[in-house]
Amino acid sequence: MEGRLANTWRLTVNEKKFVETALQSELRVDGRGLYDYRKLTIKFGKDYGSSEVQLGQTHVMGLVTAQLVQPYKDRPNEGSLSIFTEFSPMADPSFEPGRPSESAVELGRIIDRGLRESRAVDTESLCVLSGKLAWAVRIDLHILDNGGNLVDAANIAALAALLTFRRPECTLGGENGQEVIIHEPEEREPLPLIIHHLPIAFTFGFFSEGNILVMDPTYIEEAVMGGRMTVTVNANGDICAIQKPGEGVSQSVILHCLRLASSRAAATTKTIKDAVEAYNRERALQKVKRHSTSAKSTTSGPTVALKEVHKESSEHELSPGVSGGPKCDDESSKLRDANKEHQAAPSNFIGRPSSWDPYSEGVDVDSVKASLASRGGEQRSIPSEELNDSGDDGNGGSTSPMDISEGMKSSSVLSDAPQATGQRDGERTLKEAVKPKKKRKKKASSATS
Amino acid sequence: MEYVNPEGLRLDGRRFNEMRQIRAEIGVVSKADGSAVFEMGNTKVIAAVYGPREIQNKIQQINDHALVRCEYSMAHFSTGDRRRQKGDRRSTELSLVIRQTMEACILTHLMPHSQIDIFVQVLQADGGTRSACINAASLALADAGIPMRDIVASCSAGFLNSTPLLDLNYVEDSAGGADVTVGLLPKLDRVTLLQMDAKLPMDTFETVFALANEGCKAIAERIREVLQENTKQLEYRRGS
Numbered sequence: 001m002e003g004r005l006a007n008t009w010r011l012t013v014n015e016k017k018f019v020e021t022a023l024q025s026e027l028r029v030d031g032r033g034l035y036d037y038r039k040l041t042i043k044f045g046k047d048y049g050s051s052e053v054q055l056g057q058t059h060v061m062g063l064v065t066a067q068l069v070q071p072y073k074d075r076p077n078e079g080s081l082s083i084f085t086e087f088s089p090m091a092d093p094s095f096e097p098g099r100p101s102e103s104a105v106e107l108g109r110i111i112d113r114g115l116r117e118s119r120a121v122d123t124e125s126l127c128v129l130s131g132k133l134a135w136a137v138r139i140d141l142h143i144l145d146n147g148g149n150l151v152d153a154a155n156i157a158a159l160a161a162l163l164t165f166r167r168p169e170c171t172l173g174g175e176n177g178q179e180v181i182i183h184e185p186e187e188r189e190p191l192p193l194i195i196h197h198l199p200i201a202f203t204f205g206f207f208s209e210g211n212i213l214v215m216d217p218t219y220i221e222e223a224v225m226g227g228r229m230t231v232t233v234n235a236n237g238d239i240c241a242i243q244k245p246g247e248g249v250s251q252s253v254i255l256h257c258l259r260l261a262s263s264r265a266a267a268t269t270k271t272i273k274d275a276v277e278a279y280n281r282e283r284a285l286q287k288v289k290r291h292s293t294s295a296k297s298t299t300s301g302p303t304v305a306l307k308e309v310h311k312e313s314s315e316h317e318l319s320p321g322v323s324g325g326p327k328c329d330d331e332s333s334k335l336r337d338a339n340k341e342h343q344a345a346p347s348n349f350i351g352r353p354s355s356w357d358p359y360s361e362g363v364d365v366d367s368v369k370a371s372l373a374s375r376g377g378e379q380r381s382i383p384s385e386e387l388n389d390s391g392d393d394g395n396g397g398s399t400s401p402m403d404i405s406e407g408m409k410s411s412s413v414l415s416d417a418p419q420a421t422g423q424r425d426g427e428r429t430l431k432e433a434v435k436p437k438k439k440r441k442k443k444a445s446s447a448t449s
Numbered sequence: 450m451e452y453v454n455p456e457g458l459r460l461d462g463r464r465f466n467e468m469r470q471i472r473a474e475i476g477v478v479s480k481a482d483g484s485a486v487f488e489m490g491n492t493k494v495i496a497a498v499y500g501p502r503e504i505q506n507k508i509q510q511i512n513d514h515a516l517v518r519c520e521y522s523m524a525h526f527s528t529g530d531r532r533r534q535k536g537d538r539r540s541t542e543l544s545l546v547i548r549q550t551m552e553a554c555i556l557t558h559l560m561p562h563s564q565i566d567i568f569v570q571v572l573q574a575d576g577g578t579r580s581a582c583i584n585a586a587s588l589a590l591a592d593a594g595i596p597m598r599d600i601v602a603s604c605s606a607g608f609l610n611s612t613p614l615l616d617l618n619y620v621e622d623s624a625g626g627a628d629v630t631v632g633l634l635p636k637l638d639r640v641t642l643l644q645m646d647a648k649l650p651m652d653t654f655e656t657v658f659a660l661a662n663e664g665c666k667a668i669a670e671r672i673r674e675v676l677q678e679n680t681k682q683l684e685y686r687r688g689s
Contacts (some may be wrong), residue, residue: 105541117646208641227553229643238648242629246549247641248598251662255655259457 009093011223019224029220030056035260037216040268042160044277048190049165053157057147059091062157063140068180071127071134079126079134083112083158085141092146094349102250110243111141111155114199114232118240121162122194128170135167137193151230155201163198163276166190199240200268201232202261210249213257229254231261235269291304307415357414407431452609452621460620461490468616468664473675475582475592483593487585490618491575496585498593499566509564514557514609516564519548521582523571543579550603550632551586556596565595577605577620583632583642584668589677599634600672601641602662605630608649608655613657615664621673629657633665 012283019029026034038056045052071078085108087095098137100108115121126135139161141154161395169188173181205225207219217225232240239258453459469490478484481497488494504510521543551567567589570580571648583603592599608619609626622628627649632642640662649657 073638102545108544109538109542113646118648234648239645239654240642240648240651242645244643245546246553246641247552248634248637248641250639251658254640254643254658258651258654277503296553 011220015220016224021221022205023214026212028214030218032216034213035215036115037264038218040156040271042156042272044160044164044275044279045264049161051157051160051164053153055090055147055153055216055433057145058149058153059143059145059147060150060153060157061142061144062154062161063142064161065136065140066126066135066137066165066167067184068069068128068133069136070132071130075123076131077127077134078123080136081116081121081139081413082110082136083108083115083139083141085111085143085154087143087146090145091143095143095146095379106243107151107154108141109231110151110201110232110241111139111158113241113243114201115139115158118197118232118234118238120195120197120199120234120240122196125194129172133180137162137167146219148220149203149216151203152201152216155199155232156268159200159272160276161199162193162195163272164192164279166192177183181361185413188340197234197236197238197410198269198272199232199234200265200272201230201241202264203228203230204257204260206247206249210247210253215260229257231258233261233265235263237265239348340433345393363368450624452624453612457612459614461618463616465612465628466615466663469618471668471671473588473672475588475675475679479597481589481593483589483591483595485585485588485592486651487581487588489616491573492571492577492581492618493573494569494571494578494581494585496569496582496589498506498565498567498586498589498595500593501560501563501595502565504562504564510515510562513561515547515560515562516554516587517552517555517557517560517567518564519544519567519586520567521547521569521571522553523574523578527571527574530645543582546579546642546644547582547586550583550601551590553641554587554598554601554634555590556598559596566589574619576617576622577630579603579644580605580632584672588672588675592679599636600669601632602635602665602669603630603632603642604661604668605629606661606664608653608657613653613660613668615660627654627657629654629661631658631661631665631671633669634670635666635669 028034032038038058041054043052043054044050049328050060053060053062056062065152069080072080075349085100085104087101087104088094089097117125121137126137128134139158141157143150143154166185166189168185168190169184170180170182173179202215205214205221206212206227207214207225210227214221217228224283227244227249229242229244229249231242234240239262242258244254244436304338453465459465463470470488471484471493472488473484475483477486477495478497481499482502483498484496486493486495501515504516509516511533519539523540547567549570555565557565568588569586571578571582582602583601587597587600587602591600604615605617605622605628607614607621607626607628609621609624614621617628625647627645627647629649630642630644631640633639634641643658645654
């Protein structure tokens with residue numbers, strides 16, 4: 001079943017005894033409480049739909065891709081969701097390359113049950129042409145480092161990747177309306193997936209006949225534990241999936257575990273959502289460069305934003321807001337359609353494709369200073385216009401065409417404070433600009449006071 | 450689609466807390482050390498146990514307890530459409546789950562340096578195959594005389610039309626409602642297998658879980674009866 005076990009790391013009897021005895025007094029080897037989780041960090045990659053999750057020492061990467069395929073015969077109106085796991089041999093000495101082992105398959109199935117059977121991802125919206133074409137979403141999970149509790153980390157990686165994934169928009173066209181045209185991301189903004197709820201997995205380890213239970217077992221604890229249970233719950237109090245093989249435990253222990261998991265679901269959901277939102281905001285800011293965002297954008301490197309924005313503002317310094325219409329239209333022919341719709345206050349909406357190289361164009365400081373001073377006046381009147389245009393409320397970066405405008409709206413609202421500081425930013429050297437936060441905040445407070 | 454009509458009858462005429470008809474027989478595979486056929490309604494499963502015997506792959510030998518291997522496969526003719534080869538992911542997962550469930554109840558420390566093989570084959574699939582497999586494996590292990598803590602009885606329950614239902618058949622299972630499979634050690638009253646898919650709110654889950662437990666206890670009774678009947682037969686044939 002397991003192939004060659006010659007490379008397996010085996011736990012010594014002493015280590016086993018140590019872990020078990022420590023647990024008798026409710027002490028865990030790494031000093032955590034029985035129900036504490038390790039530190040969770042969620043990072044995202046350059047492309048849509050890629051995430052990297054670290055739970056303590058466990059490191060998992062998730063990637064979401066989609067393809068147009070023929071739907072299943074018994075479900076012609078639905079797309080499909082499939083999960084593939086790869087236990088990379090670099091993660092653990094006992095992982096072998098090639099066919100997924102039993103535990104790899106089990107992990108894939110647990111996450112699959114949590115996402116698909118509980119209808120977390122809306123598959124009906126993935127249908128393009130009933131019976132002929134639908135999107136097949138594929139989630140690839142790569143285990144990079146096995147520090148214990150792979151299921152939870154992989155589940156979060158899958159969720160984070162799904163939340164940030166964007167699929168290309170496709171419309172029906174052609175002669176009889178049967179041809180499907182897939183739009184490039186530059187033409188039409190790609191769409192996010194519709195996700196109803198976030199099922200989060202919590203793994204418990206049982207020791208000494210189920211009398212002691214821990215959450216989030218580490219590698220060593222996993223080797224010692226008698227049994228385990230993975231509960232997938234969502235923040236609404238629903239139980240999405242349970243997997244509990246082996247080791248007998250009493251019913252009350254199981255119900256206790258379920259309650260523990262439900263109580264923690266809300267906190268973890270919030271963590272994931274916050275991370276995704278931060279990422280979306282970042283991306284929205286990267287798409288559309290405004291000089292006012294330079295002060296606040298901690299993400300795309302202040303120097304990059306500064307220079308590009310200053311270049312923009314120097315180009316348009318002579319065309320105040322409203323009359324900048326026709327000129328901006330030329331610019332925006334390079335831009336996405338979404339931007340065209342919101343051209344009412346165009347001069348602030350200069351978005352560039354993200355492959356713009358900031359260092360190829362120089363900028364002279366004096367013209368920048370002058371333009372910023374003149375812009376400072378204009379800037380204040382524009383936000384109210386934009387707010388009316390974009391209309392509805394929103395936080396930065398949710399769904400597609402509203403994405404950019406809302407990102408800008410939030411940044412424009414926030415920009416009122418730091419925009420005064422923007423004037424002074426141009427004077428600084430590269431070195432100073434790299435340490436932005438403290439100085440800007442000081443200046444902001446001095447500017448507004 | 451209506452799975453429970455207003456009078457409380459399901460599609461096959463059962464009430465919500467009624468199980469399908471159970472038939473069990475042991476000693477069906479003459480070459481194996483222990484074997485059993487277990488039927489739950491239209492679901493029919495055959496299990497064969499070989500062991501404890503000498504370990505075949507020395508590398509996998511464990512010094513202080515027996516190695517338990519399990520293989521779950523569905524016959525190609527078991528469902529309407531011809532099934533894929535048995536290497537598929539569902540079979541792998543079920544093999545793992547059944548192995549871990551049986552491993553928890555076999556007293557493996559009494560048989561070091563040996564292996565016990567459990568082979569389970571689904572002959573007819575009509576919902577609840579994993580429960581039937583676990584029940585069949587329990588019977589086969591008992592027939593082989595392998596020491597166990599307790600027999601493992603397993604049953605599934607679901608939730609459709611706002612009613613918890615015991616022992617789902619294929620139509621009810623594929624309806625998209627929840628499916629809770631419970632494996633119980635009846636004398637010790639411990640849950641050894643618990644699997645659930647699809648969403649359920651917490652309190653509904655507790656009801657369904659309790660119902661599945663009751664079902665397991667009823668199946669355990671039946672298994673015990675079958676084993677006792679078999680022992681009587683053996684005694685009779687011995688002429689005592």
